[in-house]
Amino acid sequence: MDYIQRAIEKVVEHSGKTFKCVLVTGSRQTGKSTLIRHLYPDVKEVTFDDPFVEEQAKNNPEMFMSLNEPPVFLDEVQHVSSLFRYIKQSCDTKDSKGLYYLSGSQPFKLMELVSDSLAGRVAIVELPPLSLREIMNSEFTKPFLPTMEYVQERNKNAAKPDNIWEIIHRGGYPEMQNSDMDWTMFFASYVKTYLERDVRELTAVQDLDTFRRFMVACAARTGQMLNYSNIADEVGVDANTVKNWVSILEASGIVYILEPYANSALKRIIKTPKMYFRDTGLAAYLTRWLTPETLANGAMSGAFFETFVISEILKSYSNQGLDYRYFVSYYRGKDKKKVKKNGKETWEEAEIDFIIEQDGVLYPIEIKQSNNASSDMTSAFQILDKIPEKRRGTGAVICMCSMPGALRENVLQIPYWFI
Numbered sequence: 179m180d181y182i183q184r185a186i187e188k189v190v191e192h193s194g195k196t197f198k199c200v201l202v203t204g205s206r207q208t209g210k211s212t213l214i215r216h217l218y219p220d221v222k223e224v225t226f227d228d229p230f231v232e233e234q235a236k237n238n239p240e241m242f243m244s245l246n247e248p249p250v251f252l253d254e255v256q257h258v259s260s261l262f263r264y265i266k267q268s269c270d271t272k273d274s275k276g277l278y279y280l281s282g283s284q285p286f287k288l289m290e291l292v293s294d295s296l297a298g299r300v301a302i303v304e305l306p307p308l309s310l311r312e313i314m315n316s317e318f319t320k321p322f323l324p325t326m327e328y329v330q331e332r333n334k335n336a337a338k339p340d341n342i343w344e345i346i347h348r349g350g351y352p353e354m355q356n357s358d359m360d361w362t363m364f365f366a367s368y369v370k371t372y373l374e375r376d377v378r379e380l381t382a383v384q385d386l387d388t389f390r391r392f393m394v395a396c397a398a399r400t401g402q403m404l405n406y407s408n409i410a411d412e413v414g415v416d417a418n419t420v421k422n423w424v425s426i427l428e429a430s431g432i433v434y435i436l437e438p439y440a441n442s443a444l445k446r447i448i449k450t451p452k453m454y455f456r457d458t459g460l461a462a463y464l465t466r467w468l469t470p471e472t473l474a475n476g477a478m479s480g481a482f483f484e485t486f487v488i489s490e491i492l493k494s495y496s497n498q499g500l501d502y503r504y505f506v507s508y509y510r511g512k513d514k515k516k517v518k519k520n521g522k523e524t525w526e527e528a529e530i531d532f533i534i535e536q537d538g539v540l541y542p543i544e545i546k547q548s549n550n551a552s553s554d555m556t557s558a559f560q561i562l563d564k565i566p567e568k569r570r571g572t573g574a575v576i577c578m579c580s581m582p583g584a585l586r587e588n589v590l591q592i593p594y595w596f597i
Contacts, residue, residue: 179356184213185312185319185497186305191217193301193499194276198269201255201280201292204305205431205456206372209352210281211253213305218251218279225253232257239264248277256282256379262295269299283376283430307350307457309493310595314339322494322597323534324541324574324590329582338595342578343474346486347467349459365463369393376430381422388413392423396433396453397464401481403450403510404435424453431456434492439507439533441565448510448527454485461485483547483594487576488532490597491543505535509542511561528558539571551575551591559589 190213193200202210215223224246226232235242235258243264246252255261265278280300292300311318314337320328339345347361348354354364373386383389392413399409404424406417413420427433436452455461461482467473473482495502509530532543542559555575562570574590576597583591 179353181212181216182209182308182312182352182355183315184209184305185309185493186303186499187213187217188319189497189499190214190303193303194218194279196275197299197301198272198275199265199278199280199296199300200276201282201296201300201302202305203282203302203431205307206283206376207351207353207368208305208307208431210283210305212352214251214253214279214281218249221249221251221279222246223251223253226257227254235261243268248272248274249279250277251279251281253281254283255280262292266295266299269296303499304496306489306493306496308352308355309350309497310339310345310490310597311494313345313350313355314595319498320494321498321500322491323536324543324576324592325572326590329590329592329596332596333582336593336596338593341470342594343470346458346482347462347470347473349457349462350489351457351459354459361459362463362468365460368460369464372430372432377426381426383423388415389423392420393427393432394464396424396427397455397461398478399453400433400455400461400478401484402452403448404453405450432460434489436488436506436508436532439509439530441568450510452508454488456489458482458486458489480547483578484531484545487545487594487597490594491532491534494597507533507535509533509558509561528561530558530561533562535568536571538567539569540565541571542573544573544575546575546577549578549580551577551579551585553586553589556585556589 190200190202202214204210224231226235239261248268269277292302316335316337318332318335320331322328353359369390373389377383377386377389392409395409395412406420410417410420428435432455434454434456436454438447438449438451462473465478467476473479492502511528530542531545534541540562542562544555546555556573559570559573562568572588572590574592575585576592576594579591579593582593582596585591
């Protein structure tokens, strides 16, 4: 299969020119090793997936370092934690940049090792699964923001995919872009490898079958508020165990925890976070939606579309090297709003699916799996006006509409393929 150009390439190359070490991290199968090989074909590669090489580096690190002088690419470096202090020593004796290129599929473990040994010497780059932009070979790189300026610029090269549900169902792992790759076999192997390698190394989970059931229960709740007790009852473990296991999924890049917006002006806010799978293909496999057609017409289609849209927005930031965790959130409060359903007026809790904060401006976003958007869908946006020190910016409904447009003043409808 041909190499797929990654949006994050310029970030990695810039990091290699300004730091002595570059760490590319992310979940398994996102293309970390392929990316580094593509950008630095002349740099020697050493992989610690090879048990012999791993043993050699652990037992005789001084000799290993002398035989692998920089620049060098060390793949799956989390397997040899003792090597980090030797990398630090090597960096401190040299003035050159781009000495060590590191990759690993256990972000949490790597962050611990890096903070202990390589602080100030390493650039950390998170490589997510492929974005829709990358799958569609788009060269557009700006992070998503629901403004007219963004929409006008994106309109120059935005392309609608032929079948979005096929893309959502297959997911964003590079191997899955090969039409010959069997969907079931790929994800069965992925889950097996993840359980036997990452889960066992990150925590003392004895019963992997129970953890697998836990993963299925989480996938069935993608896009929902995180209820530890509810999952615990279904899986048959206690709530504290579920809380610990969720942290494992988050630490290894399987799920993303979206925190609620917090501000003292919003007194009736619900403080429970929401959980999203980072790859919709993996979530579809775990919940047994076996074809794009059954997924598109099934009971979870709305949750999967929301998961896909939020994942795409986050990728647009991480692919520019931006840490999105501190300026994205959602809102749900006990303040009731009036809505029309089936021609009748009813009251329900106010919710804003996604909020992007930038320079003191809050950009609210509603996500709807619908071809038609209406201004009624954005009535909760006005709640943000209660916050005195912030300003509400342009809001948007991201949906399956055919083209962007204005729903009312300061609110747009934006097709998902404009993200």
